[in-house]
Amino acid sequence: MPTGAEQPLLRLRGVGRDFDVSRPWLNRALEGSSPLLLRAVDEVSFDVRRGETLGIVGESGCGKSTVARLIVGLYAPSRGAVEFDGLELTDRVHTAEVRKARQRMQMIFQDPYASLNPRWRVRRIVAEPIRALGLAASRDEERSRVHELLSQVGLSPEDSEKFPHEFSGGQRQRISIARALSGNPEFLVCDEPTSALDVSVQAQILNLMTDLQQRFGLTYLFISHNLAVVSHVADRVGVMYLGRLVEIADAAELFARPRHPYTRMLLDAVPDLDMTGRSRTPVAGEVPNPLAPPPGCAFHPRCPHADARCAAERPPLASAGRALVACHAVAEGRLAL
Amino acid sequence: MSAPLLEVRDLRVEFPTRHGTLVAVDRVSFSIEPGEVLGVVGESGAGKSLTGMAIIGLLEPPGRIAGGEIRLEGARIDHLPPEQMRRIRGRRIGAIFQDPLTSLNPLYRIGDQLVETILTHLDLDRPAARRRALALLDDVGIPAPEARFDHYPHQFSGGMRQRVVIALALAADPRLVIADEPTTALDVSIQAQIISLLKRLAREHGSAVMLITHDMGVIAETADRVAVMYAGRVAEVGPVREVIHAPRHPYTAGLMESIPRITAGVGKRQRRLAQIDGSMPRLNAIPRGCAFNPRCPRRFERCLAERPEPVPVDAHHVACWLYADRR
Numbered sequence A: 001m002p003t004g005a006e007q008p009l010l011r012l013r014g015v016g017r018d019f020d021v022s023r024p025w026l027n028r029a030l031e032g033s034s035p036l037l038l039r040a041v042d043e044v045s046f047d048v049r050r051g052e053t054l055g056i057v058g059e060s061g062c063g064k065s066t067v068a069r070l071i072v073g074l075y076a077p078s079r080g081a082v083e084f085d086g087l088e089l090t091d092r093v094h095t096a097e098v099r100k101a102r103q104r105m106q107m108i109f110q111d112p113y114a115s116l117n118p119r120w121r122v123r124r125i126v127a128e129p130i131r132a133l134g135l136a137a138s139r140d141e142e143r144s145r146v147h148e149l150l151s152q153v154g155l156s157p158e159d160s161e162k163f164p165h166e167f168s169g170g171q172r173q174r175i176s177i178a179r180a181l182s183g184n185p186e187f188l189v190c191d192e193p194t195s196a197l198d199v200s201v202q203a204q205i206l207n208l209m210t211d212l213q214q215r216f217g218l219t220y221l222f223i224s225h226n227l228a229v230v231s232h233v234a235d236r237v238g239v240m241y242l243g244r245l246v247e248i249a250d251a252a253e254l255f256a257r258p259r260h261p262y263t264r265m266l267l268d269a270v271p272d273l274d275m276t277g278r279s280r281t282p283v284a285g286e287v288p289n290p291l292a293p294p295p296g297c298a299f300h301p302r303c304p305h306a307d308a309r310c311a312a313e314r315p316p317l318a319s320a321g322r323a324l325v326a327c328h329a330v331a332e333g334r335l336a337l
Numbered sequence B: 001m002s003a004p005l006l007e008v009r010d011l012r013v014e015f016p017t018r019h020g021t022l023v024a025v026d027r028v029s030f031s032i033e034p035g036e037v038l039g040v041v042g043e044s045g046a047g048k049s050l051t052g053m054a055i056i057g058l059l060e061p062p063g064r065i066a067g068g069e070i071r072l073e074g075a076r077i078d079h080l081p082p083e084q085m086r087r088i089r090g091r092r093i094g095a096i097f098q099d100p101l102t103s104l105n106p107l108y109r110i111g112d113q114l115v116e117t118i119l120t121h122l123d124l125d126r127p128a129a130r131r132r133a134l135a136l137l138d139d140v141g142i143p144a145p146e147a148r149f150d151h152y153p154h155q156f157s158g159g160m161r162q163r164v165v166i167a168l169a170l171a172a173d174p175r176l177v178i179a180d181e182p183t184t185a186l187d188v189s190i191q192a193q194i195i196s197l198l199k200r201l202a203r204e205h206g207s208a209v210m211l212i213t214h215d216m217g218v219i220a221e222t223a224d225r226v227a228v229m230y231a232g233r234v235a236e237v238g239p240v241r242e243v244i245h246a247p248r249h250p251y252t253a254g255l256m257e258s259i260p261r262i263t264a265g266v267g268k269r270q271r272r273l274a275q276i277d278g279s280m281p282r283l284n285a286i287p288r289g290c291a292f293n294p295r296c297p298r299r300f301e302r303c304l305a306e307r308p309e310p311v312p313v314d315a316h317h318v319a320c321w322l323y324a325d326r327r
Helices: A025-031 A064-072 A096-103 A122-132 A139-152 A157-161 A169-181 A199-216 A227-233 A251-256 A261-269 A308-312 B048-055 B082-091 B110-121 B126-139 B158-169 B188-205 B216-222 B240-245 B250-258 B301-305 B321-326
Strands: A010-020 A037-048 A053-057 A079-084 A105-108 A187-191 A219-224 A236-241 A244-250 A318-320 A323-325 B006-017 B020-032 B037-041 B064-072 B093-096 B176-180 B208-213 B225-230 B233-239 B311-313 B316-318
Touching: A010 A064, A037 A064, A037 A079, A037 A244, A053 A064, A053 A227, A064 A105, A064 A187, A064 A219, A096 A105, A105 A169, A122 A139, A122 A157, A122 A169, A139 A157, A139 A169, A169 A199, A199 A227, A199 B250, A219 A227, A227 A251, A236 A251, A236 A261, A244 A251, A244 A261, A261 B188, B006 B048, B020 B048, B020 B064, B020 B233, B037 B048, B037 B216, B048 B064, B048 B176, B048 B208, B082 B093, B082 B110, B093 B158, B110 B126, B110 B158, B126 B158, B158 B188, B176 B188, B188 B208, B188 B216, B208 B216, B216 B240, B225 B240, B225 B250, B233 B240, B233 B250, B301 B321, B311 B321
Parallel strands: A053 A219, A053 A236, A105 A187, A187 A219, B037 B208, B037 B225, B093 B176, B176 B208
Antiparallel strands: A010 A037, A010 A079, A236 A244, A244 A323, A318 A323, B006 B020, B006 B064, B225 B233, B233 B316, B311 B316
16 A cells, blocks of 8 residues: 555554443343444554545444544554554553654544533643643743644634633634644544534635645544545545445545445435436445444445355455455456446 | 415514523525425524424424414414414424434334324324324335334334334325424435435425425435525525525525535545635624625625615525615
8 A cells, every 4th residue: 555665654454443342241141141242443454644634434333433543542452553653552551652652643523512621711721732741841832832823723812711612613623623733743633523513614624624734744534424525635535334444545536436336325325416306216225233244245235236255255455446445346347437 | 376385474583581682583584385395504503493493383492483474374373372283283294303313202112103193183093093104114115114113213223213203294194394404313325315215205295395404415405495594594595406506695605615525536625615704693693784794705884784685586585785786
């Protein structure tokens, strides 16, 4: 996947994460039920190159938010490794080196109502990473840095004395972005950053994020269920289904020539402003229960191109043209582009 | 011209508070013809859901209808006694809400909930009601309805629950269905299934639909006409294709521009999204004149002082002073 000699900023190698969703021990003993493992993410590998935006799309339950949390260290992976700038972050020991690397990444969450402490003034919220990382020598320096950050995200320095409830959803997301930037990160993991916002405000935030990326040379991992949003911000796009990456390609390539049947289905299902009055055949079926994923390719029960092999054998991510695709039909050339 | 199925004229919804009265819906007028799908679109706080709630008589107190009238097939239904309104709901107006769990009782089997609704509104005996319930479940695409009849809501997935809610809403063949964000809680692939289901059923049952959503894409695929709401007022009403491709109100134009679209083959973000600066005013701070004026790129003096009334512009009705001289 890497092009040229440059080392990617972030690399995931065969990352997986299981959650134990068994009944409590006593119930298991009395009722004889067996332990249950939910495989939320499995064998996910990708690189994020310096300065780019990698978009990850998928429907709810596909594991995209779990991937975000694995990267920033909110979850530990059950399998595989997360490397940041060549350093493996998944060591159990939190060495000084790992801690330093973690300081170079920050996260922006979906819900700007839940992710800001309602009892803190904006200045304290934005200054928290500055204090935690010891980035300011004095209170004065801290204050001027907070004011600078607020201006950078389109708020005014006077806003630093207010509380979160005094702001609209879009303004709160600006505060979240200011907080994320206050630790001088290189890499931002954005988990559905505009999904809770109205469209006109969403456009403001997406434009702001693009401006900040260009200005500070930031690298983004941008997670969203909204394909149109991802097509606007991403350089490359990965598509997830039931815990696995099924396709990854340059954004222009993916949206022009989607290869995996699931990607095609997703693109076809997006309501389109130019579709007025037209009707189409929606895809049948629903995402299967992740506790009992289908054998073989997880998408085969809904796939119009599935055959016996798809039901039995899990397809690996393999290169197909200018994309990486996990699909037997694509690999065998059964699927015309 | 025959009378419209639903006519809303100068509707006003107020919320009295300690700090004065908030006007959440302000002189809203529109009509829905029999069998028509009217989309109502707007951002959060635009008053679109409250308008729907006012029509079906489910405004949460202290919210109240403070002015205007609502007519269903010519007869006024605002300010009906609760008992009468209850008979209209379900029988003549069906409702679908965003979260299917708010419409379903978690303690009853879905078959029993359907049968009860049918018995309440239609003159059928129990076996006939059961047959109708099964036919409805089949109609909305629930596989093996006989087996699913005795299941509880929690045994269904989100998409399947919304299908059950649609079956409930259509149980008595209402003339009008009010669907408030029916697909917002669902994934895109399921959303497409529900939209096409809603469209097909409305056509087959001859029901008109008032489709309330913030998602212009859903409106584009479903509605015949669309009303765009802003700060409790209707900014523009017109045929859906016209409103999307040739919006007249500056707010509608800005809204359309700010929606990200998938443009295949085009390299990324260099296409900046158009944005409307600022945000919708709070209900206690709606500006004088046109409510959109502080964010409007085309405002002039009159917009600051006088509130524009909707005027016909081609096939649209637009509340904007830019079109005042066309009256």
